Every structure is written in structure tokens, then in C-alpha cells.
């Protein structure tokens with residue numbers, strides 16, 4: 001199974017993939033409306049917002065966690 | 079690029095150590111388990127462990143990360159096609175039941191672990207909070223569930239199951255706490271969320 005290079009989500013169904021394209025390495029949540037992959041800053045913002053909204057973490061703590069998780073993903077590894 | 083025999087052997091040993099560590103940590107704890115015990119159960123020398131993982135913290139962090147990936151993959155498979163909050167809660171418990179011993183160690187010891195390991199806990203939670211929030215939003219808008227803040231719906235659930243998990247010795251000595259109480263926990267939580275008809 002493929003895993004999104006930008007957020008780590010496992011991608012199974014066609015609808016998990018960006019623009020429904022199974023050849024893409026990133027998921028539907030990491031794509032911009034035009035199908036291209038979000039930038040690092042865009043992804044960091046959306047991941048932070050997601051953690052705050054669904055898990056209630058403090059914004060700064062959520063931002064740190066998101067940074068650390070992203071640092072381990074292929075798209076953002078230095 | 080083709081792996082040489084030596085590289086193959088190396089990655090094989092690495093896998094062996096990670097598998098042994100997953101079992102050993104689940105059995106005797108994340109912080110307390112000495113690397114020598116992991117070496118014994120992986121059937122490698124103590125020095126071999128450090129040839130692959132320079133420090134105990136590196137090993138621990140990598141094993142926790144591997145655990146996180148496995149649980150997430152499994153949870154993703156289980157919630158696939160599930161659309162109601164109740165189905166997702168059940169799938170969540172089913173997934174955790176398969177990894178219960180290690181998961182208990184992880185949530186019990188998480189505040190004492192290296193920061194990266196703590197982020198893995200958030201990563202595991204994110205897989206569930208994602209699906210749970212989506213389902214809850216829909217069912218709230220349909221009037222089936224009370225309109226409650228999404229993060230409280232998630233944290234209420236996590237708080238409940240983690241209380242049972244971390245006190246498993248009191249609730250179900252010698253057996254799986256999720257197998258014993260899973261149904262009751264899900265039914266109780268759903269009763270709290272549902273709009274009474």
C-alpha cells in the first residue's frame with residue numbers, strides 16, 4: 001500500500017489520492033484545488049489546524065507536533 | 079539499485095531487532111526494558127544492537143515509530159468504508175485490541191518518552207480523529223448526534239478508553255481489557271452522544 005509522502009496517510013482507494021490519480025504520491029488532503037501538492041508552509045498550517053480542530057491541542061503545541069511529524073515524511077525530509 | 083548480500087544481511091538483522099523490541103517492550107515496558115533483553119530475544123549480540131542503533135533512545139524512538147505506522151495502517155484498513163461514529167469507534171477498538179499490550183505501554187509511559195515518541199502518539203490519534211470528526215460532523219448535521227465540539231467528542235472517547243487501558247490490571251487482570259469492556263465502552267459512549275428520540 002502507498003503512503004502519502006506529505007502527511008503519511010495510507011492511500012488505498014482511488015479517492016484517497018490527489019485528484020483521484022493513483023500515480024500520485026500524495027493524498028487528496030495534501031493537494032491544492034488544482035491538484036498540485038501543497039507547499040511545506042501550507043501543509044504545516046493545515047496539519048496544525050487539523051490537530052487543533054479534532055484533538056483540541058494548544059495551537060503552538062499542535063504546530064510543534066505537526067513539524068516533528070512532517071520532518072519524518074519523505075516529502076519534507078532534509 | 080540492487081542490494082548487495084551484505085546490505086541484505088544488515089537490513090535483515092535490523093528487522094529482527096525491531097521485531098524483538100516490539101515484543102519485548104510490550105512485555106516489560108518501554109523505559110524499563112534493557113537493550114540486553116532485546117538482544118537476547120533477537121538472538122544477536124548486545125554490540126550488534128548498537129551497530130544498528132547508536133543509542134537506546136534511537137532504538138526506542140524507531141520502534142515506536144514503526145509501531146505507529148503499523149497501527150495507523152491497520153486502523154486505516156479497518157475504518158475503510160465505515161461511515162458512522164459507532165462503526166468507527168468499534169473499528170478503533172478492534173485495531174487497538176490487536177496491538178493492546180504495546181499500546182498500553184505507549185500511552186502509560188508517553189510523558190516520559192523522548193519528544194519524537196510523543197509525537198508518534200499524536201500521529202496515531204490523528205488517524206482516528208480524522209475519521210471520527212468527519213463522521214461526527216455528518217451525523218450531527220443530520221440530527222442523530224448532539225452538536226458537540228469535535229475535539230471534545232474525540233478527547234472524551236480517548237480519555238475513557240485510556241483510563242481502562244492504563245488501569246487494565248484493575249479492570250481485567252490477566253486478560254484483554256478491550257475484549258472484556260469494548261462493547262460496554264462503545265455502547266456507553268454512543269448513548270452519551272446520541273440525541274434521544
Ligand SMILES: [Zn+2]
Nearest residue numbers: 004007027030
Ligand atoms: Zn497527504
